[in-house]
Amino acid sequence: MAEDSPQSVSIVVAVYQNEGSLAQTHREISELFAAKMPEINLEWVFVNDGSTDGSQNELLDIRAKDDRVRVIAFTRNFGQMAAMLAGFNAATGDAIINISADLQDPVELMAEMVERWRQGSEIVVCYRTSRNDPPTARIFSNLAYRLMRMAVPQIPKGGFDYVLMDRVAMDEFNTMDVRHRFFQGDLLWSGRRTSFIPYERRKRTVGRSQYNFGKKLKNFLDAMLDASFLPIRFISLCGVVTFLLGVFYSISIVVAWSFGSTPFEGWAPLMIAVLIIGGLIMLMLGIIGEYVWRINEEVRKRPNYVIRDEF
Numbered sequence: 001m002a003e004d005s006p007q008s009v010s011i012v013v014a015v016y017q018n019e020g021s022l023a024q025t026h027r028e029i030s031e032l033f034a035a036k037m038p039e040i041n042l043e044w045v046f047v048n049d050g051s052t053d054g055s056q057n058e059l060l061d062i063r064a065k066d067d068r069v070r071v072i073a074f075t076r077n078f079g080q081m082a083a084m085l086a087g088f089n090a091a092t093g094d095a096i097i098n099i100s101a102d103l104q105d106p107v108e109l110m111a112e113m114v115e116r117w118r119q120g121s122e123i124v125v126c127y128r129t130s131r132n133d134p135p136t137a138r139i140f141s142n143l144a145y146r147l148m149r150m151a152v153p154q155i156p157k158g159g160f161d162y163v164l165m166d167r168v169a170m171d172e173f174n175t176m177d178v179r180h181r182f183f184q185g186d187l188l189w190s191g192r193r194t195s196f197i198p199y200e201r202r203k204r205t206v207g208r209s210q211y212n213f214g215k216k217l218k219n220f221l222d223a224m225l226d227a228s229f230l231p232i233r234f235i236s237l238c239g240v241v242t243f244l245l246g247v248f249y250s251i252s253i254v255v256a257w258s259f260g261s262t263p264f265e266g267w268a269p270l271m272i273a274v275l276i277i278g279g280l281i282m283l284m285l286g287i288i289g290e291y292v293w294r295i296n297e298e299v300r301k302r303p304n305y306v307i308r309d310e311f
Contacts, residue, residue, distance in 0.1 A: 008041040009033075009114065010093030014083035015046055018101040019054040022046070025099075026062050026069070028107045036111045044069040045087045046101075050077030063311055071311040081181050082305040084161075088174055097164045104202045105162045112197060113164040122166040122192040128158035129198045144220045151230050154188045156196060163187065179297045179304060231287045238280050249273075 011029060015022065026044065033042050046059050048071065056073060063069040072086050084098060095117055099105050105126065113124045145159050161183060165173065169192045176186055188194065 008043060008093040008095075009037075010043040010045055010091035010096045012045045012084065012087035012091055012096055012098045013047070013101045014049055014080050014087065014098075015051060015055050015059065015101050016049040016077065016080065016083070017051050017053050017055065019051070019058055021101055021103050022055060022058045023062060025101055025103060025107075026066070028103075029099075029110065030066070032107055032110060037114060040114070041093075042068055043091065043093050045090050046071050047083040047087045047090075048073040049080065049083040050074045060311065071309075072307055073309040073311075075306045075308045078305040081183060084183065085174075085181070086305050086307065088170060091170070094167050095164055096167075096170050099162055106199055106202065109162070109197060109199060110164075116195045116197070117164055117166060120193060121164075121195040122169045123187060123194040124164040124197065125156065125160050125187075125194060126162040126197045126199055127156035127160040128201045130158070130200045148184075148220070152185045152188060154194075155184050156198075158201075160184060162199075166192075168192075179302075180294055181304075231290075235284045235287055238284065242277060242280060 013022075013025065030042065033040055044062075044066070046062075046069065048056050048059060056071075059069075059071045063071050070090060072090060074083070074086070087098070088096060095114070097110060097113065099107070099110075109126050113126065116124045141159070142157075145155065145157055148159075149155050149157070165187070169187075169190065172190055172192075173187060178186075
């Protein structure tokens with residue numbers, strides 16, 4: 001539980017192709033803490049996830065002006081989750097705030113997040129009630145989170161990655177040695193005292209999103225396969241339903257045959273049955289393959305990221 005007078009807060013920022021927004025992010029948050037929470041010692045942990053633009057130079061410029069800033073640079077792009085994990089492991093604050101570097105999350109909410117922490121919350125989640133994204137992105141996001149909530153009902157409808165974690169909750173999260181992490185599910189799994197703050201995600205004003213459909217699909221699969229048994233249960237249900245339909249259909253064929261007739265003419269019904277059952281088998285094998293691949297990744301025990309430099 002957080003003390004009444006917290007001593008330090010670490011700001012963790014995963015960086016990938018965010019040139020042009022980093023100095024502004026640093027400035028806005030620093031000014032907020034200086035104005036509203038001057039008693040807090042602020043620590044910065046920027047993790048450069050293999051950016052190929054000018055992000056690294058911008059980070060080094062920030063560090064040259066502010067000795068509270070730490071910069072971790074990966075050898076290549078390992079993904080947002082890997083960058084977050086590196087930042088969490090490096091952070092030393094009594095509380096840790098994770099925020100994106102794209103200026104779409106309102107930094108002024110940090111004052112309320114810290115106040116909720118002071119009041120006893122071990123995790124403070126800022127979740128998105130709406131977002132200024134293209135219609136196709138919103139449709140995919142809404143559908144994905146609807147399915148994710150079947151696996152982890154505690155997840156807010158809009159999802160989140162803007163969050164404050166108490167040191168105890170952070171240390172607990174860091175003990176999970178798992179690849180292909182689902183951040184939201186792992187964080188809420190612990191059952192720590194959690195409070196929620198809704199907000200509207202702002203429109204991006206600098207750069208463009210690097211979170212493409214492939215990364216969104218990967219995150220969705222990680223969520224469904226890491227946080228629940230729903231895919232396996234789906235396979236079992238499909239197997240039971242297909243078996244029962246086969247039994248009933250076989251009975252109808254036997255009955256029709258006993259009366260000297262068959263229940264259909266031609267090959268169309270047979271083709272439909274073969275295609276449906278074949279499609280289900282391929283889908284089931286695909287889901288099982290995803291699990292086998294993840295088991296293989298866990299057995300190999302490769303690190304989630306490789307650090308080139310630390311400043």
